[in-house]
Amino acid sequence: MVTAAIGQLCSTSSMIHNLSTCKLLIKNAVDAGAKALFLPEATDYIAIDAKESISLAQPMETSPFLLGIRDAAKEASLAINVGIHVPANNGKLLNRSCWINENGDIESYYDKLHLFDYGNLKESNSVEAGKEIVKPVETVVGRVGLTICFDLRFPEISLALKRQDAQVITYPSAFTVPTGKAHWETLLRARAIETQAYVIAAAQIGAHNSKRTSYGHSMVVDPWGKVLLDMTGEGSEPEIGVVDVDLEHRETIKKGMPLMRRTDVYPEV
Numbered sequence: 265m266v267t268a269a270i271g272q273l274c275s276t277s278s279m280i281h282n283l284s285t286c287k288l289l290i291k292n293a294v295d296a297g298a299k300a301l302f303l304p305e306a307t308d309y310i311a312i313d314a315k316e317s318i319s320l321a322q323p324m325e326t327s328p329f330l331l332g333i334r335d336a337a338k339e340a341s342l343a344i345n346v347g348i349h350v351p352a353n354n355g356k357l358l359n360r361s362c363w364i365n366e367n368g369d370i371e372s373y374y375d376k377l378h379l380f381d382y383g384n385l386k387e388s389n390s391v392e393a394g395k396e397i398v399k400p401v402e403t404v405v406g407r408v409g410l411t412i413c414f415d416l417r418f419p420e421i422s423l424a425l426k427r428q429d430a431q432v433i434t435y436p437s438a439f440t441v442p443t444g445k446a447h448w449e450t451l452l453r454a455r456a457i458e459t460q461a462y463v464i465a466a467a468q469i470g471a472h473n474s475k476r477t478s479y480g481h482s483m484v485v486d487p488w489g490k491v492l493l494d495m496t497g498e499g500s501e502p503e504i505g506v507v508d509v510d511l512e513h514r515e516t517i518k519k520g521m522p523l524m525r526r527t528d529v530y531p532e533v
């Protein structure tokens with residue numbers, strides 16, 4: 265049994281401000297006895313438009329935001345999953361989820377495969393889509409599969425991660441309010457039930473700027489589909505939630521209901 269913390273915040277276009285909020289969440293996670301902290305998509309910043317978003321992106325190795333998170337992770341001996349933006353080589357950026365281990369090293373990262381073009385949001389204006397599903401990474405909370413936000417609507421990724429025996433699947437997010445109300449919990453529970461993994465979805469909350477508001481409701485679902493945490497976020501203040509990840513519980517569920525795929529009938533993903 266390992267304690268995991270989920271951080272919920274409202275990132276703005278100020279990376280310095282967002283970093284100081286994260287440092288507070290890191291301290292709270294340590295005080296709560298957590299071994300890992302899960303932060304949302306785009307924790308480094310949420311910009312007003314595509315142009316500003318591209319102008320703010322920093323390379324992963326030298327990003328002052330990420331260096332600050334890595335230093336804090338090392339100092340606190342806390343593993344951290346965090347969403348950031350990095351420049352792509354075509355003038356756009358990559359929407360990236362990083363796994364930083366308890367020594368402050370970047371152990372793995374994943375670039376969002378599916379871009380969210382819906383309503384006023386046109387992610388493809390600023391983001392270059394990633395090209396691969398990344399092998400689950402061994403961590404203090406188990407084997408973790410990385411995905412991001414809108415990827416939640418595409419079970420092929422989580423099924424591929426299940427095939428690679430991911431014990432935890434992360435969906436760092438910044439869901440919109442209307443789609444969050446309609447789909448968020450249902451999709452997260454479905455992904456947990458069909459993969460028999462813990463689903464951890466740290467989310468942005470509240471008004472980032474005059475144009476954008478996120479749904480919040482950071483959530484953790486256990487491998488049986490039970491909601492262990494739902495951060496309703498009164499006042500959109502930065503806060504953490506805490507859950508216990510019990511990998512033996514997952515084994516019991518897997519053994520009790522083997523999900524044998526009929527790959528003789530349909531393709532394996």
Ligand SMILES: O=C(O)CNC(=O)[C@H](CS)NC(=O)CCC(=O)C(=O)O
Pocket residue numbers: 305306309310311317359379380385386387413414417437438439440443444
């Ligand atoms: O803009 C950034 O900097 C960070 N990226 C995001 O917030 C992305 C793209 S706009 N948001 C989503 O994917 C929301 C998905 C969603 O709401 C749904 O699937 O219903």
